[in-house]
Amino acid sequence: MTGLDAVAAAAGLASAVAQLWWPVSGALTATVLAALSPAATPAASLGALQTAQRRRPPVAAAVAAAGVGAHLVQGLWRPNSGISLGWWLLLICAAYGALLGWGALARSRRALLDSLRERARRAEAEQGRRVAEARMAERRRLAREMHDVLAHRLSLVATHAGALEYRPDSSPEQLARAAGVVRAGVRQALEELRQVIGLLREDGDLTDGPGSPPAPPVLADLPRLVAEARDAGQEVRLRDETGEEPPPAVGRTGYRVVQEGLTNARKHAPGRPVEVLLRGAPGGDLEIGIRNPLPETSPAVGFPGDEPPGGGLGLVGLTERVRLAGGRLDHERAGGEFRLRARLPWPA
Structure with missing residues (x-):
């Protein structure tokens, strides 16, 4: 070299x-x-x-x-x-x-x-996002079901409990009757809570067998709902122009709309009459209208010492429920009244 x-x-x-x-x-x-x-x-x-x-x-x-x-x-x-x-x-x-x-x-x-590696990282991130969205959707569904089922029942209980507090001089028979209504309302609330939990379970343990919870209410159950509201002292006028029962999915959503309307009227306008109108036919829309006069002062009946709880979350959840059913929900204050309107598609 x-x-x-x-x-x-x-x-x-x-x-x-x-x-x-x-x-x-x-x-x-x-x-x-x-x-x-x-x-x-x-x-x-x-x-x-x-x-x-x-x-x-x-x-x-x-x-x-x-x-x-x-x-x-x-x-x-x-x-x-x-x-x-x-x-x-x-x-x-x-x-x-x-x-x-x-x-x-x-x-x-x-x-x-x-x-x-980049595709795997993106797929993992996408999977994490989908899991988070699914969890959030399930939480919203749970909150919506809990509110729809319990808010109505507990508002009835609160109304009767408020009467017991404001009228301690009532006769023993009246006190016993009011206490019985409160006890029955709490028991029904527990049963409906069990129903919600059963519906949200995936393994069906609570939805099969003789001990399974009852089916979710539909429009055919509205007379019982109105009767409970009247027993609590609420004046309700129901006008049903449908003529036939809509499909169960539509009926369940319609029932929740009426239930939320009665609950809101009882909390925010106690003692005021409530009008409920149902109309529609297959192939069109199920229209639900609920109206009640606005209170002159801030209500406190049934909720002594406090403003009625809720803060409008019930209407938020109800709007989402109606939207998921393909419908539309509107509410407004006009002409001294509170008006709640819902339109749900009714398959032919």
């Missing part, structure tokens, strides 16, 4: 190390050295491979072409006695072609792995 070869070998080693950070510059430096000495050929070959793995194909092809030219110069300046120049050039071209293919394959494989 001549002194030039030793210097080229040392410089080639340095350029090979530099290729870890600057693949193109290191490869071109080794290529120039390879034109002067065969000792730099390994560094130039490694540079072509590094460039093919880490840079775009046009850049890698340019570096490979420079390497072929450098080795052509090397073959002309320092010919190899064991092989002709033509075969030498063919061998160099084949070697650089293989390096380009190997580097491109490694680059494509790395890009594919990066893409798969």
Whole structure:
């Protein structure tokens, strides 16, 4: 080995190390050295491979072409006695072609792995988002069911309990009757709470067998709902112009609309009459209208010492329930009245 070869070998080693950070510059430096000495050929070959793995194909092809030219110069300046120049050039071209293919394959494989990892990360994030949305939807459903079932029943209990507090001088028979109504209302609230829990369970343990909860109420159960409201002292006028029973899904939503309307009237306008109108037919809409006069002062009947609880959350949940059924819910204060209107699609 001549002194030039030793210097080229040392410089080639340095350029090979530099290729870890600057693949193109290191490869071109080794290529120039390879034109002067065969000792730099390994560094130039490694540079072509590094460039093919880490840079775009046009850049890698340019570096490979420079390497072929450098080795052509090397073959002309320092010919190899064991092989002709033509075969030498063919061998160099084949070697650089293989390096380009190997580097491109490694680059494509790395890009594919990066893409798969990114897709897996996005899929995991999307799955987490869907799980969070499902949990939030289930929480909203639970809150809506709990409110619809319990708010009406507990408002009746609160009304009778308020009467007991305000009329302690009532006869024992009246006190016993009011206490019985409170006890029955609490028992019915517990039964309806069990019904909600049974509906929300997925394994059906509470929905099968003789101990299963009753089916959710529909429009056919409105007379019982109105009777309970009248027993609590609420004046309710019900006018049903439907003529036939709508499908269970529509009937359940319609029942909840009337139930929430009566509960709101009892809490916010106690002692005021309530009018309920039902009309519609298959193939059209089930229309529900509830109206009651507004109170002159802030109500407190049934909720001694406090404003009626709720804060409008019942109407928010009811609006969502009606929207999920494909309908529309509107409410307004106009002409000294509070008006609640719902339209639900009634399949033919």
